Amino acid sequence: MFFTTQLLEWNHQHNSRTMPWKGIKDPYRIWLSEIILQQTRVEQGQPYYERFITTYPTIQDLAAAPDEAVFRLWQGLGYYARCKNMLAAARQVVQSYQGRFPDTYEAIQSLKGVGPYTAAAIASFAFNSHHAVLDGNVFRVLSRYFGIDTPVDSTAGKKEFAALAQELLPAGQSAVYNQSIMDFGASICKPQQPLCPQCPLSKKCVALRQQIVALLPVKSKKLVIKKRYFYYIVLDYKGQVFIRKRTGNDIWQNLHEFILLETPSPITVQELQASSGFKALLQDVFYTVQGISPAFKQQLTHQTIHSQFLLLSAAKKPAITNYMAVPINRLNNYAFPKTITDFLENKSLGLF
DNA sequence: AACCCGGGGGG
DNA sequence: CCCCCAGGGTT
Structure with missing residues (x-):
């Protein structure tokens, strides 16, 4: 042939x-x-x-x-x-x-x-x-x-x-x-x-x-791109931060993340702190705000994710369920999504 | 059959 | 901004 x-x-x-x-x-x-x-x-x-x-x-x-x-x-x-x-x-x-x-x-x-x-x-x-x-x-x-x-x-x-x-x-x-x-x-x-x-x-x-x-070739499916807004709470207590492993079949399954609040539209840090989700998570935590990162944007195949990191320092040991406390210098033992890796490697933010 | 899943490179 | 990449799993 x-x-x-x-x-x-x-x-x-x-x-x-x-x-x-x-x-x-x-x-x-x-x-x-x-x-x-x-x-x-x-x-x-x-x-x-x-x-x-x-x-x-x-x-x-x-x-x-x-x-x-x-x-x-x-x-x-x-x-x-x-x-x-x-x-x-x-x-x-x-x-x-x-x-x-x-x-x-x-x-x-x-x-x-x-x-x-x-x-x-x-x-x-x-x-x-x-x-x-x-x-x-x-x-x-x-x-x-x-x-x-x-x-x-x-x-x-x-x-x-x-x-x-x-x-x-x-x-x-x-x-x-x-x-x-x-x-x-x-x-x-x-x-x-x-x-x-x-x-x-x-x-x-x-x-x-x-x-x-x-x-050619012909493709019939049209791509729909969703927008999502992630707010990561980087909660520090005596050199340890709280992370967890994502479960389920959503994005970034089996990778780790900080305490996460997701909203359907962008909000300010003040609105975030006033939100019910934030209060529910941190209601018993005494913290001070150490820093706020710039917004990170990640373009994926089927969604656009905007992420911002809010650095908090706890004065007393926080009771946060479903998250584990990990020393900052041990974070490199865990796998993270690109956005979080970028955040961690951005020394110019002076966050750690 | 429809929908979901990352990140990078090129035009 | 768009498309594509040595595809597969779940619902």
Whole structure:
């Protein structure tokens, strides 16, 4: 088939994308790289990958690690459910598979945090198993080359593209082919300004012939961005501050935070102190205001979060439930969201 | 099927 | 400001 042969030929001639996990056969390293790279750019994920491999050279090392140490190593990478699931999967492999990474697509996908894409990637890269990968690159390349306008974020689209991708997969070459199509999508058939003039597939590309390259792939869902206002109370008592671990499935699950009050709209510090939530939390606390931080703004994919930190010093030991008192110089043992990390590292505020 | 989850980079 | 990124889990 023209598409497949041209793609493999392009890979043979031009591909020079080098990554530490490329071409290796160790399923642990492949799995780790794939988890880190979910919805994450290669340049952003690579340093994390290297730190994880250095810190946890084997899956046994990772499975035996304390949760908090792993979350701390993951800090800043985002999508923290990945970290939780990664730990669960490592322990799954050690306990249910005697530490030997499963070698079939079905068993691999049964691991926590491993879906269709990641299972196909591991199965093909590590075991040359006949499963086509379907990621953002593949959606883009196939939708353009074959001129398919089915929305890629629909169930019908996923089925259609998955079947096509599998059909194109050459026998016995799944590892190199899967690697090729993703590299090709990342370097030639890019989301913006694709390099059509030098594309080895341009001769038969439907989207190029119809001049709809920039319109593909089609996505149907529209993004709604919420605004949220966080007020963090940094309550200090004799060099210790109160933090807790976020639970549930909301943003920043399993990361830590200071005492938090959230409001639907921005308010002043005076209004905050007068609010019922503030009084309920700090009603029995005798404190003095030590400082007020500037407003921090963080733009996330689906929400904009404005945060402000209010530094309080307690005169007597506060009775705050659900939070733990941690010495300030021990805060670096805990994983925090980017906003709090930025706050803690901003020495110019003179807060600590 | 709809919705949720971070952070960074580029135009 | 927008979009995209080697997606997956929950409801």
